[in-house]
Amino acid sequence: MVSSFSSPFDEMFALQRALEANFASGWLGGGTAGPGSFPPINVFEKGGDLVAVIELPGVDKNSLEIEAKENTIRIAGRKTIKYDEKASVHRRERVTGSFDRTIAVPIQIDPDAIRAEMRDGVLALFIPRAERDKPRKITVG
Amino acid sequence: MVSGQELRVQQKREVETKQESTVPARFYVPVTDIFETEAALMLALEMPGVDRENVNVKLESGVLTIEGEIDFAKYEGLYPVYTEYNVGNYARSFELSSDIDQERISAELKDGVVTLTLPKAEKAKPRKIKVS
Numbered sequence: 001m002v003s004s005f006s007s008p009f010d011e012m013f014a015l016q017r018a019l020e021a022n023f024a025s026g027w028l029g030g031g032t033a034g035p036g037s038f039p040p041i042n043v044f045e046k047g048g049d050l051v052a053v054i055e056l057p058g059v060d061k062n063s064l065e066i067e068a069k070e071n072t073i074r075i076a077g078r079k080t081i082k083y084d085e086k087a088s089v090h091r092r093e094r095v096t097g098s099f100d101r102t103i104a105v106p107i108q109i110d111p112d113a114i115r116a117e118m119r120d121g122v123l124a125l126f127i128p129r130a131e132r133d134k135p136r137k138i139t140v141g
Numbered sequence: 142m143v144s145g146q147e148l149r150v151q152q153k154r155e156v157e158t159k160q161e162s163t164v165p166a167r168f169y170v171p172v173t174d175i176f177e178t179e180a181a182l183m184l185a186l187e188m189p190g191v192d193r194e195n196v197n198v199k200l201e202s203g204v205l206t207i208e209g210e211i212d213f214a215k216y217e218g219l220y221p222v223y224t225e226y227n228v229g230n231y232a233r234s235f236e237l238s239s240d241i242d243q244e245r246i247s248a249e250l251k252d253g254v255v256t257l258t259l260p261k262a263e264k265a266k267p268r269k270i271k272v273s
Contacts, residue, residue: 009166011213011214012166012211012213012229012230013166015213015216015228016166016167016227016228016229018220018221019221019224019226019227019228020224020227021221022221022222022223022224023224023225024223024224024225025222025223025224027222027223028223037150038147038148038149038150039148039150040150040225040226041223041225042221042223042224042225042226042228043221043222043223043224044216044219044220044221044222045219045220045221045222046218046219046220047218050222051219055189055190055226055253056189056252056253057172057187057188057189057252057253057254058187058252058253058254059252060252061252079148081174081185083174083176083183084176084178086178086179087176087177087178087183088176088177089174089175089176090175090176090177091173091174091175091176092174093151093172093173093174094172094173094174094185094187095148095149095151096148097147097148098147098148099147099148118252119192120189120190120191120192120250120252120253121187121188121189121190121252121253121254122189122190122253
C-alpha cells in the first residue's frame with residue numbers, strides 16, 4: 001500500500017488516501033478516547049504489532065508522561081510556549097495547555113515492551129502484540 | 142484550575158493557492174505565531190515530522206516563503222487502522238512589511254517547531270529622536 005512509488009508525490013498521495021480511508025474508524029471504539037481529544041493519534045499496523053504516531057509539536061519530551069497497563073495507554077503532558085516579555089505579538093495561532101489522553105486498543109498488547117521515540121515533534125509508540133494474542137496456525141490433520 | 146486550559150485539537154488547514162496543482166496531494170498550512178522584538182521579527186511555525194534538512198526558507202520581493210517536507214519513507218510498511226489526522230508537506234508565505242536584513246535571517250528547528258529570526262535592517266530600526 002504505502003511503498004515503492006515512482007515519485008515522492010505519488011507516495012504522499014497514497015499515504016494521504018490511506019489515512020483518509022481509516023479516518024476515525026470504529027477500531028478504537030468510543031469512550032473517552034474518541035476522536036477530537038488532544039493529541040491526535042494515528043494507529044498503524046506493522047507485522048501484527050501496532051505503531052501509534054502522535055503529533056506533538058513544541059512539546060518537550062521530558063514533559064511527557066506515558067503509561068501502559070493491560071491494553072490501555074495513557075499519554076499526558078503539557079505544552080508551553082515562552083516568548084520574550086518585551087516582544088509584541090502580531091499573530092498567535094499556536095495553543096498551549098495540558099493534555100491527558102488514554103486509548104484502549106482492541107488487542108492484547110505487551111505493556112512492558114512498548115517503546116517510545118520522539119523526533120521533530122512526533123511521538124511514535126511501538127506497541128508489540130502479546131505473544132498469547134498472536135494467531136496460531138492450525139493444520140488440518 | 143491553576144494548570145491552565147486543556148488543549149484542543151487544531152484541525153489542519155489546507156494550503157489554498159491561485160494555481161491548481163498538477164498533483165492531487167494535500168499541503169498544509171503550518172500553525173504560526175508571529176511576534177516582534179526591538180531587533181527582529183520572529184516567526185514560530187509548527188511543522189511536526191519535518192527534519193532539519195527539509196525546511197526551506199526563501200525571501201523574494203518582500204514575500205517570505207517557508208516550506209517543510211515530510212519523509213514519507215518512514216511510513217513504508219505501515220498500514221493505517223485508525224487515523225485522526227492527515228500527513229502532508231507544509232507551506233506558508235508571508236508578505237513582509239518592514240525592511241529585513243536578508244543576509245542575517247536565521248532558522249532553528251526544535252521539537253517540530255521552526256523558529257525564524259528576521260533581523261530588522263538598520264534603517265527600519267526605531268530611532269530615538271531628541272527634541273531640541
